[in-house]
Amino acid sequence: MTTVERLRAAGCVFAEEEAALLEEAATSPEHLEELVTQRVGGLPLEHVVGWALFCGHRIVVTPGVFVPRHRTELLVDLATDLKPAVIVDLCCGSGAVGAVLQHRLPDATVYAADIDPAAVECARRNLTTVFEGDLFDALPQHLRGHIDVVVANVPYVPTEDIRFMPPEARDHEARVALDGGEDGLDVLRRVAAQAATWLRPGGTLLSETSERQAPAALAAFTAAGLTTTLVTSDDTNAVVGTR
Numbered sequence: 001m002t003t004v005e006r007l008r009a010a011g012c013v014f015a016e017e018e019a020a021l022l023e024e025a026a027t028s029p030e031h032l033e034e035l036v037t038q039r040v041g042g043l044p045l046e047h048v049v050g051w052a053l054f055c056g057h058r059i060v061v062t063p064g065v066f067v068p069r070h071r072t073e074l075l076v077d078l079a080t081d082l083k084p085a086v087i088v089d090l091c092c093g094s095g096a097v098g099a100v101l102q103h104r105l106p107d108a109t110v111y112a113a114d115i116d117p118a119a120v121e122c123a124r125r126n127l128t129t130v131f132e133g134d135l136f137d138a139l140p141q142h143l144r145g146h147i148d149v150v151v152a153n154v155p156y157v158p159t160e161d162i163r164f165m166p167p168e169a170r171d172h173e174a175r176v177a178l179d180g181g182e183d184g185l186d187v188l189r190r191v192a193a194q195a196a197t198w199l200r201p202g203g204t205l206l207s208e209t210s211e212r213q214a215p216a217a218l219a220a221f222t223a224a225g226l227t228t229t230l231v232t233s234d235d236t237n238a239v240v241g242t243r
Helices: 004-011 015-025 029-040 045-049 070-082 096-104 117-123 159-164 167-172 186-198 213-224
Strands: 051-055 055-062 086-090 109-114 128-131 148-153 199-209 228-230 237-242
Touching: 004 015, 004 029, 015 029, 015 045, 029 045, 045 051, 051 070, 055 096, 070 096, 070 148, 070 199, 086 096, 096 148, 109 117, 117 128, 117 159, 128 213, 148 186, 186 199, 186 213, 186 228, 186 237, 199 213, 213 228, 213 237
Parallel strands: 086 109, 086 148, 109 128, 148 199
Antiparallel strands: 051 055, 199 237, 228 237
C-alpha cells in the first residue's frame, strides 16, 4: 500500500495532504516509515511532524502538548487590533498565540505562562519569555497592573465531555489543557477573578468559550468587574472583558 492508501485506511480524511507533509518531514525512507506508522497508530499529525500551522506560522508542537486550533485565531486577531504594548499568553500551551502576536507586533513585549512543564518547554522553542506556574501566579510581580492584553485560551471542556472528544485530543494531549471542570468554566472563572489586578486601566482580557457556555462566561467576566462583550465567529466565541 502507498502512504496515501495507508493513511486513508486509518481514517485520515486529508490523506493526500498528510502524506505530503510526512514525506517533507522524513529524512530517509526508514524515517518516513516510522512517521507513517505513528500517524496510522493515531498520533496527531502535528505531534508526528513536530509543528502546527497557526495564523500562517509553523509553531513547534511536541508530544503531549495541546495542538493549537484554528478557531483560536479569532483571539489573536482581536488582540492584534488592540495594538497592545504588553501582552500575556496565559495557559499558553505551545505558545502559539504569543508567538504570532510577537510576529505581528514586533515592538510589543510578550510573556507566556503555563502550569504544564512539557508545555512550558515546548513554548520556549516558540517564544523567548515563558514562565511555569498556575495562571497569574507564574508571572513576575512587576507586571501587576501593567498588562495591556491577556489572552487566556483556558481549558473549557466539561470533565464528563472529555470522553466524547476525538481520540487524537483525548489520548494525546495533556488533560490539564482540556479539562475545565464540571461545567468547563472553572479555570475561566479563576482567570476572570484575578484579571483586574493584573490589567492596566483599560486593559483587556480575551478568552475562548463555546456557544453553550457563553452566557455563564460573560457573567463570570462581569462579576469580576470587567466591562464585557461577546464576539462570535463561525466556530467559536470570544469573551472580551475590559478593566
